[in-house]
Amino acid sequence: MKLFSTIGAYLLMMKGMFTKPENFKMYWKELMHQSVEIGMGSLWIVTVISIFMGAVSAIQTAYQLTNPIIQKETIAQIVRDTVILEFAPTLVCIVLAGVVGSKIAGELGNMRVSEQIDALEIMGINTKSYLVAPKILGALITIPLLVILAMALGIYGGRLAGSLGGILPAVTYDRGLLMNFVPKNVWFALVKAYTFAFIISSVSCFYGYNVKGGALEIGRASTTAVITSCILILFADYILAFFLL
Amino acid sequence: MIEIKNVSKSFGNKEILKGINAVMETGKTNLIIGTSGSGKTVLQKCMVGLFEVDNGDIIFDGKNLTTMHEEERKELRQQIGMLFQGSALFDSMTVEQNVKFPLDMFTKWNHQKKIERVNDVLARVELEGTNKKFPAEISGGMKKRVGIARAIVLNPKYLFCDEPNSGLDPQTSMVIDKLIHEITVENNITAIINTHDMNSVMEIGENIIYLYQGEKEWEGTNKEIIFNKNQKLNEFIFASQFLRDAKDMRMLEEKGIIDNDRNMDEIMREGGANLVIGDEDKKE
Numbered sequence: 193m194k195l196f197s198t199i200g201a202y203l204l205m206m207k208g209m210f211t212k213p214e215n216f217k218m219y220w221k222e223l224m225h226q227s228v229e230i231g232m233g234s235l236w237i238v239t240v241i242s243i244f245m246g247a248v249s250a251i252q253t254a255y256q257l258t259n260p261i262i263q264k265e266t267i268a269q270i271v272r273d274t275v276i277l278e279f280a281p282t283l284v285c286i287v288l289a290g291v292v293g294s295k296i297a298g299e300l301g302n303m304r305v306s307e308q309i310d311a312l313e314i315m316g317i318n319t320k321s322y323l324v325a326p327k328i329l330g331a332l333i334t335i336p337l338l339v340i341l342a343m344a345l346g347i348y349g350g351r352l353a354g355s356l357g358g359i360l361p362a363v364t365y366d367r368g369l370l371m372n373f374v375p376k377n378v379w380f381a382l383v384k385a386y387t388f389a390f391i392i393s394s395v396s397c398f399y400g401y402n403v404k405g406g407a408l409e410i411g412r413a414s415t416t417a418v419i420t421s422c423i424l425i426l427f428a429d430y431i432l433a434f435f436l437l
Numbered sequence: 438m439i440e441i442k443n444v445s446k447s448f449g450n451k452e453i454l455k456g457i458n459a460v461m462e463t464g465k466t467n468l469i470i471g472t473s474g475s476g477k478t479v480l481q482k483c484m485v486g487l488f489e490v491d492n493g494d495i496i497f498d499g500k501n502l503t504t505m506h507e508e509e510r511k512e513l514r515q516q517i518g519m520l521f522q523g524s525a526l527f528d529s530m531t532v533e534q535n536v537k538f539p540l541d542m543f544t545k546w547n548h549q550k551k552i553e554r555v556n557d558v559l560a561r562v563e564l565e566g567t568n569k570k571f572p573a574e575i576s577g578g579m580k581k582r583v584g585i586a587r588a589i590v591l592n593p594k595y596l597f598c599d600e601p602n603s604g605l606d607p608q609t610s611m612v613i614d615k616l617i618h619e620i621t622v623e624n625n626i627t628a629i630i631n632t633h634d635m636n637s638v639m640e641i642g643e644n645i646i647y648l649y650q651g652e653k654e655w656e657g658t659n660k661e662i663i664f665n666k667n668q669k670l671n672e673f674i675f676a677s678q679f680l681r682d683a684k685d686m687r688m689l690e691e692k693g694i695i696d697n698d699r700n701m702d703e704i705m706r707e708g709g710a711n712l713v714i715g716d717e718d719k720k721e
Contacts, residue, residue: 310487
């Protein structure tokens with residue numbers, strides 16, 4: 193029963209976002225603010241993770257492909273497809289669920305506990321559309337961009353590890369990247385990125401917005417938001433892969 | 438004027454408000470007093486629409502809040518200012534941005550006009566020159582004053598204050614009380630203040646409602662409260678020996694037994710009120 197009431201409350205929160213803004217300029221300002229917070233705030237961690245995941249992926253693929261019949265370009269192909277299909281959208285979004293999700297839940301939870309949300313309500317502002325909607329839209333704008341960046345940096349990380357470690361020359365790697373490239377994979381990765389961005393932001397907003405209690409509950413809400421987001425991301429990943437590939 | 442008619446509110450099986458009836462008068466400081474858990478905050482949150490009432494009506498100058506549509510409520514709320522117990526200032530904004538926020542959201546004024554209005558209200562609460570400070574950089578009393586400035590910046594018709602003196606020293610509390618009272622009279626606002634601070638009650642209690650376990654137990658003014666005959670209210674307001682002594686003193690002053698111009702130190706040196714009051718006086 194609790195699961196159904198939670199889902200109901202989540203849906204009501206989403207429905208509550210769709211009202212006419214009191215002042216469009218202020219909403220736009222908040223959207224830009226949230227986009228910068230979510231996008232720029234996660235840029236460095238996404239950069240580091242992407243380069244290393246590409247690099248490690250190249251080294252481990254090379255370690256397993258020891259048969260001399262298999263050409264070296266295959267390593268680049270495997271790194272490319274793994275990064276585009278799984279590592280960039282899923283792994284990066286799981287990390288973002290921790291970074292962005294806990295930040296959103298913590299911020300809204302603190303606003304709820306310190307009565308800042310009540311203060312906005314008393315002013316006559318729809319807090320669901322002013323506080324929640326810009327966070328979700330900001331995540332939908334920036335997270336797919338971060339995933340695209342992660343794809344590029346992951347592939348570059350593989351190239352770097354390949355050439356620096358003497359696994360395969362950069363020219364061979366580049367040639368491998370262009371072999372049997374399926375553009376649909378990028379489209380699929382972006383569908384995943386948008387889906388995961390929505391899950392991360394909306395779930396974190398839900399748990400943060402509905403915090404009751406004090407500092408301890410804010411921490412609990414952040415943890416619950418991250419765990420729920422991660423589980424839903426993995427579940428959605430499976431569903432999307434099953435139906436779209 | 439705000440009329441509260443037969444308002445009830447429960448959370449689960451627990452009945453918090455039990456058929457409250459009251460009138461909050463315009464141009465006066467209306468105090469809701471009572472012990473912690475008596476329902477003061479719940480009543481105030483029902484009045485501003487943060488909680489839905491189970492039964493009853495809350496009427497703002499003829500407009501019934503309980504039957505209003507969301508859009509009508511939003512319009513009404515723009516006429517309401519509220520000072521929260523913890524001030525509820527936006528942490529990420531400066532004092533100026535906090536006070537300017539309602540103007541940004543609800544007016545089409547140019548930047549210069551907004552800043553002038555912000556400076557006016559900050560001057561009114563004696564906080565000139567704090568524009569660029571963040572809430573974390575100012576004291577509790579200053580935060581309350583910023584909260585008042587933000588609450589009055591749109592010239593509201595109704596001002597709600599939830600325990601404005603909590604966590605403040607007596608001197609700062611008196612400054613806040615005085616400020617709320619002055620603003621109420623100057624702007625002819627209907628002010629509703631939740632408190633359990635007896636200094637506030639005596640200083641600014643022009644219309645006092647005493648809640649006891651969710652019911653209205655007594656109603657009157659600060660002139661009447663001292664000599665009220667309600668046992669529960671007396672247990673609340675004369676909780677300390679000091680206040681009981683002060684009441685005895687006041688009774689003796691009223692009767693002309695002691696000179697009300699005498700220095701308190703002088704009276705206390707003579708043994709305090711208990712020595713002066715005879716048993717017969719106490720019985721009265």
